[in-house]
Amino acid sequence: MLVLLGIGVVVLGFVLRANPLLVVMAAALTTGLAAAWTPEADFQIIYQAALTTLAAFGKAFNDNRYVSMVWFVLLAIGLLERAGLQERARMLIANVQAATVGRVLWVYFLIRQSASALGLTSLGGHPQMVRPLVAPMAEGAAEAKFGPLPDRERYLIRSHAAAADNIGLFFGEDIFIAIASILLIKSILEQNGIIVEPLQLSIWAIPTAIAALLIHSLRLWLLDAHLKRKLQAPKKAEAAR
Structure with a gap:
């Protein structure tokens, strides 16, 4: 159930009228870290989960980099x-x-x-x-x-x-x-x-x-x-x- 914390981050971010891009990124990081956390998890496991989440962001950006071409227009x-x-x-x-x-x-x-x-x-x-x-x-x-x-x-x-x-x-x-x-x-x-x-x-x-x-x-x-x-x-x- 901890992975649902990401939804809470999204709701809180929009209530506070924060930057939507930062809210989504924070929610994704929260979900990734919450999925890896257990009572026995140590710092190394949490650190590895953070790296995996950031790697997923990088892969998604690289696979869809053509979308950013619209900004040049x-x-x-x-x-x-x-x-x-x-x-x-x-x-x-x-x-x-x-x-x-x-x-x-x-x-x-x-x-x-x-x-x-x-x-x-x-x-x-x-x-x-x-x-x-x-x-x-x-x-x-x-x-x-x-x-x-x-x-x-x-x-x-x-x-x-x-x-x-x-x-x-x-x-x-x-x-x-x-x-x-x-x-x-x-x-x-x-x-x-x-x-x-x-x-x-x-x-x-x-x-x-x-x-x-x-x-x-x-x-x-x-x-x-x-x-x-x-x-x-x-x-x-x-x-x-």
């Missing part, structure tokens, strides 16, 4: 933003007269859904595309037409930028035959006695993707209409004064 994005990536994106789209928030997001939605249908699901995403590029470009298109944005409309634009990425990926990836979602659907149907081929699932995902494209295009058109109604009237009133 985040560092690169952070450096680009520090160098003015978002400002450049705003300036670029502000020079396009025909650009509106809805049109910018529609183009990204179309690219995201088309790329996902070809299996390129990594070509996009919130940290690498929406935050540093898509959302600032959409905000820049609005600022070029309506001036400084109120916080409510700014956050509305950002939420629609995130939605364009989510919906484009969700309804586009099922068209690609070799995707995890297709295999998951196939396995669940087979468990219930329904035998289908992945190609059939992929083909029947196309009408859903087209419907998603049409519905989201309407939502983006309504977004443009909403921003025009909310932001253009105050601008005209200020110009009249």
Whole structure:
């Protein structure tokens, strides 16, 4: 029962709002040491248990070291933003007269859904595309037409930028035959006695993707209409004064 002390360490750590990584490591060490402890255990046995637990940490890190590669991507994005990536994106789209928030997001939605249908699901995403590029470009298109944005409309634009990425990926990836979602659907149907081929699932995902494209295009058109109604009237009133 002593090995359950690790659970107590986790609960105590989260109650104290300690660093989650340190809490998990402390819980693992506690569990490893508790598993080796007996009334007859001496210092050498406890020391060996500690080394074994640390060796398990090292092996897990070495076997899964590719996971840490994502931090290099985040560092690169952070450096680009520090160098003015978002400002450049705003300036670029502000020079396009025909650009509106809805049109910018529609183009990204179309690219995201088309790329996902070809299996390129990594070509996009919130940290690498929406935050540093898509959302600032959409905000820049609005600022070029309506001036400084109120916080409510700014956050509305950002939420629609995130939605364009989510919906484009969700309804586009099922068209690609070799995707995890297709295999998951196939396995669940087979468990219930329904035998289908992945190609059939992929083909029947196309009408859903087209419907998603049409519905989201309407939502983006309504977004443009909403921003025009909310932001253009105050601008005209200020110009009249």
